[in-house]
Amino acid sequence: MRKLSLKLGIIFFVTLFCIETFMMFFLHASLANSRVEEELISLQARGNSHRTILEGNFDRETLAHVALMESEASTDVVIINNKGNVLATSRPQLNIDAYIKGLNVSVPYMGQTLEGNWEEEAFIATISPINEGQTTIGYVLMIQNTESIHMLMERLNKHFLMVGMISGLVTILIIIILSRKLAKPLIQMKEATLKMSKGDFTVALATSGNDELADLSKSIQLLADDLKHVKxxxxxxxxxxxxxxxxxxxxxxxxxxxxxxxxxxxxxxxxxxxxxxxxxxxxxxxxxxxxxxxxxxENSFVIEKKRLDMHLFFATIEAKLSPAFQEKQINLSIQCEEGLTLMADSLRLEQVIINLLDNALKYCTAGDKVVVTVRSTNQSMQITIEDTGKGISKKDLPYIFDRLYRVEKSRSRALGGSGLGLAIVKELVHAHGGEIIVRSDENSGTTFEITFRGAGNDENIIINR
CATH class of the missing domain: 1.10.287.130 (Signal transduction histidine kinase, dimerisation/phosphotransfer (DHp) domain)
Structure with missing residues (x-):
């Protein structure tokens, strides 16, 4: 019990820790990026403002005035000519060599960011070009220290540390609750699943109660029974x-x-x-x-539904199969209302009908009858295939749609088949949204009944003209 409760506690603790860490990094990055973006926009605006003044009067007096304006602010300005020489600066000791390496690249008139990496660099910086006509005669560089951003992040980290400590105490409380109320039934389920993993599906779990643990217990028990059957x-x-x-x-x-x-x-x-x-x-x-x-x-079988004229559809099938039925002297009769249509995949529906008729052909003898009836009732279509052949025994009837199940245990070559036909028929009928049932008595014939119901929208299955 201790082991399971400890594991559960660790899981919850790690989960909460991961959530907190993710939130901290996400908020940290968002706030930092937002703050840096605001500062860069402000820097760019100040640089563009200075640029406008300098474009009107690009002389020593104006250069000195701009430098003097920024000397008392939290930002710094550096004005250089188009060759990279410093003309004026609000802080002479600033080293701007790293910021002017890319001056050979064209700078947009509205300016651009020179340095935005606040985490690793001591400054962020923008640049604005000074134009005289169509010629760039200089640049205004605005530079700001990132110390204020780092201070904001430090305060944020402290707040998250406090939240983490509180969450840790809550996690310990959850561990205590789990160890008392969840560990025992979970251990039983763990032991049951361990037996199942070894191929032993004879598990018995307490399924009383209406809570989630009881539901889980019932599900595991049902899974064990299903796996036993699947095996x-x-x-x-x-x-x-x-x-x-x-x-x-x-x-x-x-x-x-x-x-x-x-x-x-x-x-x-x-x-x-x-x-x-x-x-x-x-x-x-x-x-x-x-x-x-x-x-x-795998649900990768494509069903392409189109409107089928059922009278024409069954007439085509009758033309294909009549020679085989006549050869065995079996009477094939198809009765289908005219004007009845169905939204279905013609190839797949034909596969279903031919498979069922082929089964009837195999298990009927000379003089038997096979009757196919197609009719529409109450927004549904019913296709019935009835024969007077040898029929299916009661013990075999529940399993005829199972894969590779054969009524003929002898697997005679005369009757042939792979035992997969009816399994495919059932899956294809379900893929069309239909249902198939079978009724049979030994030596009295077999009846397959397929029902397609209307969908009640633009894809209605049943359409009467």
Whole structure:
């Protein structure tokens, strides 16, 4: 307990110290810069004022008058000609060599700052050019000691030191409170998370109460349960992926070896190359599905919604799939209201519908029916795909949208598939803002129902013409 309370105290202390330090440096810099800026503006204004006088009378008498005016002020003036020679100064002992090195550079008529680094230099300085017509005949340098700025910063530092001492006492009080009221439940949570970090998710925390600590305890408990489930799912997922990848690779390698090592007839070569191409396509499809799922998980899957004519959309799908259904002697019927449109990504929605119809094609036999119904009700669109195929058992039904889950445990090549199709369907439907449910009874057929609801704004999903 002491260790945890001490850590918490150190964290709070360091946090407050960092905040105070940041505030001090920020205010210090802001006040210093503001003060220096004001002084530089004032210096520049005085220099420009002297410049105006000297442009009217640039003689010894005026030069002496300007120097005399500044001799009693807190600022100093140095007047030089365009060659850098000093003509007049309010303080003869001033060394201005460092300030006139850049006189070969053009100085704006309104003047500029020569030295603004108050922290490292003893003076700040500005320069104003003295012009006669279009020619610069000299310069007015205004110089001010930075001692007053340093005195202001010293006073400010003392004030912040007092604030820091008070904050330190408050921090000690917080440490005492934390050690009494927060340490014990936090230690329990720490031990629970330590077990979780080692892969042991069988933690039990007290979740009674309605305060933030109870909420945190409930969250950690929920996290432990979820991680336990995720760990099991990941194990099964990796095992399934390994199986899915190994099968086509085994075929590809085996038949490639046969082609390489044996003298085969052209018929056998075409046969084996056909198998290699088939397995390569299967592997490519699996990788594409995995890539799509990865993009959906990362929210990097782009859904480009456009207004779709649903009657035309389903007519196109029917034209694509009818030959496959006719070949298996399965009756495909699509019923869609005319004039019904949907804001959706045509390619992704087609991927959803074709995937569901492909599943129906696989699990139906000759004489079965597949009926697709599209209708609009109460600002929503419902797409129903119903078949009279072999159906799905009650024990399999809750898991059919899980990745790599197969109703066919035999993983037969005839039924094929990677077990990722329905997972992608669900993610794509959700990406469109829709919902998908499934109803099925073994040997009585399966019904998939997709619902898209209107958004109530300019991006309404359902539009009736």
């Amino acid at each position: 099991q799912e990941r194990k099964e997922f990796l095992s399934s992926i390994a199986h899915e990848l190994r099968t086509p690779l085994t075929f590809i390698k085996g038949y490639t070896d046969i082609l390489y090592k044996r003298n085969l007839t052209e018929v056998d070569k075409k046969k084996y190359l056909g198998i290699i191409i088939e397995e390569t396509n299967r592997l490519s499809h699996l990788i594409k599905d995995l890539f799509d799922l990865a993009k959906l998980d």
